[in-house]
Amino acid sequence: MVVNSVHWFRKGLRLHDNPALQETLNGADTVRCVYILDPWFAGSANVGVNRWRFLLESLEDLDTSLRKLNSRLFVVRGQPTDVFPRLFKEWNVTRLTFEYDSEPYGKERDAAIIKMAQEYGVETMVRNTHTLYNPDRIIEMNNHSPPSHLQKISSHCESTRTSQETVANHYSRANGQISDNHDEHYGVPSLEELGFKTQGDSSHVWKGGETEALERLNKHLDRKAWVANFERPRITAQSLFASPTGLSPYLRFGCLSCRVFYYNLRDLYMKLRRRSSPPLSLFGQLLWREFFYTAATNNPNFDRMEGNPICVQIPWDHNPEALAKWAEGRTGFPWIDAIMTQLRQEGWIHHLARHAVACFLTRGDLWISWESGMKVFEELLLDADWSVNAGSWMWLSCSAFFQQFFHCYCPVGFGRRTDPSGDYIRRYIPKLKDYPNRYIYEPWNAPESVQKAANCIVGVDYPKPMINHAESSRLNIERMKQVYQQLSHYRGLSLLASVPTIQEEAEPPMSDDSQASSSTAGQPSSPTPSPHQPTPAPSTPPNSEPSTPNTSPSAAAPGAHAQRKRVRPSGLPSKQKSKVKHTNQAKGVEQKTDEKQ
């Protein structure tokens, strides 16, 4: 029987360590590699020009590599559900392969395509390579729930080895027909074709593609070997700038296999150190990625607050004006503005810088929802994986994973610690370049003469700080306390929560029945959950309600608010309840059992 294979690239834009691609080649008579892209969608999607450029460069690179194997990349315009029936017929396809996508949206899309393929009699093969481990397997091994902290990820599974076979060996004998007008129909589009104006800014920092990724990997390993220090690297001013050995965008698009990265690091460590097991910190970034992928895989609402069982419901402010100032780097805090400028210009910022701006937007200063910040990162950040982006934002805004919240990064002091001379700020906010070091993080405190000498008057040439940090962090800590104290009796989370109050005793003793209902929601700082706050699972499981008000056709009526609130699984369904108990101590116990295993 004739085997006509199609490999569908989505992420995993590489030829190396690509088992799904190998499956495509295996005994095939014709092979075509496709990437499906909807140019109409491109303009409207919330994805910035840097990310598109990176993607297109990666596709160009794939096409170049495939040419060397006498093949081409087929960039098909349209939506997968429309494109595939056409391709199946036109190319008489018998086999479809692609890399497993663990994210809820991807799973849904792929399920539809697999079903469609079945209807056309097309065999589908899917391989998991975007993450080190199979998220479902980790969940299974962790008693059917995603691990609650990082240390557990690695203890559960050993990653599968990379496939060492190279695609090239197989490729030569199986090529799909390349027509003369291939470029016209299936060429990689230009940014202009996608509706982006590019006025000659060719000086972008991150060049997409597998070739670049592998070069960077080599440099990365050289540097690691040269430093020969596999402990957490000290963060210096230099760390804030884009590094020629940075890899995160390449992992995001799959230009670099995370397994190849993992095993290269491991082997290098064992070669140099002669110690059997490398420390966890060696793989920090990779493991965080696994952690968030696992947390998100079964949670379609992972990227929002409402309806997200792991997310604490926090009453963030709506403040579009402040959000815009943050997103466009006009906060008046040079450290924050420099980071946001770098992000917009280059598409990458250091993880400490991410912490700084995320904290500033959410719990630290502006009290704006992490969802808004996540969307800005989604647009601008080259390495923004859906799961990792949402998960990190929840983490940094103290909305999930229960980190301490007492600690707010200071928009002045934090940057100064990392880069005392302010070179980073001078690079991204040239207006401030003549400020002396002393004032570069807080130009509003510079005397007028200094401002004049630096040719930059605060309030005229550079904005005044949009907020009083001391005051806002004081308020926000109180708000966080309100939120967390309402989460049952949870006290382990933060030190602040242990600050006592006589609240309960402030009411007269309950000797007579007139005090009957004093215990209800009227006591704001008692641990009583308010109606719209997360309620530790009520005894009636939400889904056992025979009729949910949501199904009522008049849900838009004035009462719809309160009705919706009931449909929502009371903020935190029972899963969360157990999560809440994961104090540090509980963490410890879990860890212990892990180690016994």
Added chain:
Amino acid sequence: MEWPPCAPCRKSPVTAQQAAAQCNSRSSDSQQQHRHFQSREGGGDAEISRGTERSKNSLRPPRMKRRLSRDREDSTSSCEGQTDSCKRVKQPEDSGDLLSNWARLPQEILLHIFQYLPLLDRAFASQVCRGWNQAFHMPELWRCFEFELNQPASSYLKATHPDLIKQIIKRHSNHLQYVSFKVDSSTESAEAACDILSQLVNCSLKTLGLISTARPSFMELPKSHFISALTVVFVNSKSLSSLKIDDTPVDDPSLKVLVANNSDTLKLLKMSSCPHVSPAGILCVADQCHGLRELALNYHLLSDELLLALSSEKHVHLEHLRIDVVSENPGQQFHTIKKSSWDAMVRHSPKFNLVMYFFLYEDEFGPFFRDEIPVTHLYFGRSVSKEVLGRVGMNCPRLVELVVCANGLRPLDEELIRIAERCQHLSAIGLGECEVSCSAFVEFVKMCGRRLSQLSIMEEVLIPDHKYSLDEIHWEVSKHLGRVWFPDMMPTW
């Protein structure tokens, strides 16, 4: 925390007794449930009218029944005298003649059941029949209410429906005793809270809380408007015991009104960041409210006189004093408090907690921690110097909890060791942007040992040295704590 039993009622002596028996013997588990249901208030008339629709819906009764039967289990298991009425409840299920029998449920039992139900369910139930509708309006069910005032444009939170607010003011304002307002950052919401307050003329509140869930908006109101609304409550209530008015434009004259009407009952007063109050204003409260046990205010209101007033013989023991030390403008000079005043405080209330939040620039700490201070909980919200932390180690013998959000680039080794040495009660510590060498940290933990119940240290804080690497420190610290411990981490991404 002990959860108070829910209301029995006393219309007929027999049932009141039974109910009391029930209350006393209720398991903690059911108290828990009680809390959840009670707390899910909110909603409004719209639901009530929807309720009519819904109660016709055949799907509705099963749920109701389930709740009832669970409630019944609690009751039957806990009190014998209740069996008769329980049977009565049970009967309808057997006979199938549901409606007529449900309607005959005594009010006392209905009330008892209603207390387990969230407002929304009570509203649905109130549509069933006249009797249930009457039960819905029983005063016992309206003692406690939390008004949530949020504008869709400025908050993600839902709001208490305006119709429900109207109804409460009309029919239940005289029943209200425990009231709080949760207000978002919009002036409209603060405005709305004031409107409600000024209508509470015929009620006697025991607790009142004005809670800003976002940027405080009460400060944006015209002061006179806010004051006149607040004093309505002060004047009419006369028995306020708990008052939370942080971040509001409350002023000295209004505090005088508070004192004039509620001095015998006031136990708790939280008024952090109320810029219109002067030291004299708060002193007047301390002088006359001898039952005051918890007080929260900003440092600029703290005076030697205030501490002496709080430790006068007539005064009960103070339990908690929270002080926010906020820098209003750079370079501000702060006054000092005499050691003798603090000593008087400790003599009078030996167990009181002194909680201090510092939000100062490093160079503003001059007057602080020069003398011994009885602080128990210390929170440094901004960068604090090594030197100040050194003074903390010397002068804070009662310290229980210490949080340092940031410090310079030099390791805090000696300072921590000294704190471990001299602060014998220290049981919780959190370190943010600081540096400590791994060996010093291990030494610190060793000295404090298992009394460290909270140890939140950012991973970056710990600097590996010749003795310990980062992997080793987790074992070493766990060993001394007697439990498994990890540093706090931020994702690398």
